[in-house]
Amino acid sequence: MARTVWDSTVGKKTVMAVSGLVMLLYLVAHMIGNLKIFFGTEEFNHYAHWLRTVGEPFMHYEWTLWLIRVVLVVAVVAHAVSAYQLSRRDIRARPSKYVHKKRRASYATRTMRWGGVILGLFIVWHVLDLTTGTVHSGGFESGKPYQNVVDTFSTWYGNVIYLVAMLALGLHIRHGFWSAAQTLGAGSRTRDRALKTTANILALLLTIGFVAVPVGVMTGVVS
Amino acid sequence: MKLTLRVWRQQSADAEGAMSTYEVDGISQDMSFLEMLDTLNEELILKGEDPVAFDHDCREGICGACSLVINGDAHGPERTTTCQLHMRSFRDGDTIDIEPWRASAFPVVKDLVVDRSAFDRIIEAGGYITAPTGAAPEAHATPVPKPDADLAFEHAECIGCGACVAACPNGAAMLFTSAKVNHLNVLPQGAPERETRVLDMVGQMDAEGFGGCTLAGECATACPKGIPLVSITGMNKEWLRATRRAAKR
Numbered sequence A: 001m002a003r004t005v006w007d008s009t010v011g012k013k014t015v016m017a018v019s020g021l022v023m024l025l026y027l028v029a030h031m032i033g034n035l036k037i038f039f040g041t042e043e044f045n046h047y048a049h050w051l052r053t054v055g056e057p058f059m060h061y062e063w064t065l066w067l068i069r070v071v072l073v074v075a076v077v078a079h080a081v082s083a084y085q086l087s088r089r090d091i092r093a094r095p096s097k098y099v100h101k102k103r104r105a106s107y108a109t110r111t112m113r114w115g116g117v118i119l120g121l122f123i124v125w126h127v128l129d130l131t132t133g134t135v136h137s138g139g140f141e142s143g144k145p146y147q148n149v150v151d152t153f154s155t156w157y158g159n160v161i162y163l164v165a166m167l168a169l170g171l172h173i174r175h176g177f178w179s180a181a182q183t184l185g186a187g188s189r190t191r192d193r194a195l196k197t198t199a200n201i202l203a204l205l206l207t208i209g210f211v212a213v214p215v216g217v218m219t220g221v222v223s
Numbered sequence B: 001m002k003l004t005l006r007v008w009r010q011q012s013a014d015a016e017g018a019m020s021t022y023e024v025d026g027i028s029q030d031m032s033f034l035e036m037l038d039t040l041n042e043e044l045i046l047k048g049e050d051p052v053a054f055d056h057d058c059r060e061g062i063c064g065a066c067s068l069v070i071n072g073d074a075h076g077p078e079r080t081t082t083c084q085l086h087m088r089s090f091r092d093g094d095t096i097d098i099e100p101w102r103a104s105a106f107p108v109v110k111d112l113v114v115d116r117s118a119f120d121r122i123i124e125a126g127g128y129i130t131a132p133t134g135a136a137p138e139a140h141a142t143p144v145p146k147p148d149a150d151l152a153f154e155h156a157e158c159i160g161c162g163a164c165v166a167a168c169p170n171g172a173a174m175l176f177t178s179a180k181v182n183h184l185n186v187l188p189q190g191a192p193e194r195e196t197r198v199l200d201m202v203g204q205m206d207a208e209g210f211g212g213c214t215l216a217g218e219c220a221t222a223c224p225k226g227i228p229l230v231s232i233t234g235m236n237k238e239w240l241r242a243t244r245r246a247a248k249r
């Protein structure tokens, strides 16, 4: 069955839909978690510490977190590899363009590929910045996420990278959520409006929720 | 009407093609688009030039043979087939670009004619039902619920023209294939082959080198028969169901 799914365009698209929805679910939780930064150093750092102790005493320290990380890496890789393979196939299936060109499809639809690439690069930068601290601007200290976040958004490029990526994310989810429903066969004539509205609301909420943090630092609400 | 036509000319499948410009005069608003091309071809023949090759057959919008991309739209500006498009949709003095369907699975044979036999092979893979032939069966012998009959009829309208592929930015044949799958899979007559049909037809579609679906929706906008985008969702659902069932066996 795995072979059938991976070898078919419809199956590979299913992999994209499922991995996309897994990432989406994570992002909703991640966004809500981020907002705790507005309640002060104590609460935010405590929340970050709690993430490492989830599931104790059944799970050992950081086990749950690592489990989530593994699932996310699998999702990102599966999503990106499918996207790459399907896109290559699509381009090969339509080698010669029409002489008479027309603007087609919505902005969100047309930007899925480049938006996806931006998101992929952002994910790498984001992990190196705030998880490992490799490219962090200030003196990175694990266990002090509040200060680390403030440092990142005190640089102009930290803000630019983040804002561009979050706009890309909003557009990606706008087309992606609705697409995933079609790919998984959950769409229908009667449900179409509800799905599109949900996609728009999710995209808007996630973008605003994530963007609130750098804006908070820039305006001095978080410092 | 006097028109300037820019037409894709290509001697053969392997030859390089290019847009050629022609002027036509004396075109009536009541002519169909194909009659307008007939006028051009008559002039070309009188001048001793090679007439423009294009596909057509019924000229009444039911066979699916006609296939032109007109000003970047498959079948032109109206939601109908090229043969049912009339010159009143254009204005005197217009320049009209005419190109063939573009997809690697639909290679150009000559000028505006493309080879659509990939569609035939998709049909051969499962776009039929297995039933004893002979006299037509009694219509009431197999009751079909009204909503199912309506859905089947809606999808049976597909004439296999390929405009969906021509319009798709990925050269995907999802709308065509989904029309066939939905048409037969919803009917009791199609039930025995419900799973193999969708798996085999999608498999053939991929083997022919069509692209994948990115739900851009261009196919449904171009389709002269109004096959809706949600048909693709329906086929995805059937495909997932069939894949799960095949795994259980």
Ligand code: HEM
Residues within 6 Å of the ligand: A013, A014, A016, A017, A018, A019, A020, A021, A023, A024, A027, A076, A079, A080, A083, A084, A087, A109, A112, A113, A115, A116, A117, A119, A120, A121, A172, A173, A175, A176, A177, A179, A180, A181, A183, A184, B213, B214, B215
């Ligand atoms: C590694 C970075 C990423 C790349 C390269 C990427 C690329 C793509 C591409 C090319 C598509 C198909 C577009 C189309 O069908 O028109 C897509 C769809 C999708 N993406 Fe991403 N994306 C990435 C990250 C994400 C993230 C972080 C999310 C989380 C919300 C996500 C959620 C989705 C969803 C739900 C779909 C729809 C799947 C479907 O059409 O069935 N993607 N992505």
Ligand code: SF4
Residues within 6 Å of the ligand: B157, B158, B159, B160, B161, B162, B163, B164, B165, B175, B176, B179, B219, B222, B223, B224, B225, B226, B227
């Ligand atoms: S789905 Fe529509 S556009 Fe595609 S082949 Fe059938 S009739 Fe033509």
Ligand code: FES
Residues within 6 Å of the ligand: B055, B056, B057, B058, B059, B060, B061, B062, B063, B064, B065, B066, B081, B082, B083, B084
């Ligand atoms: S010629 Fe038959 S549909 Fe146009």
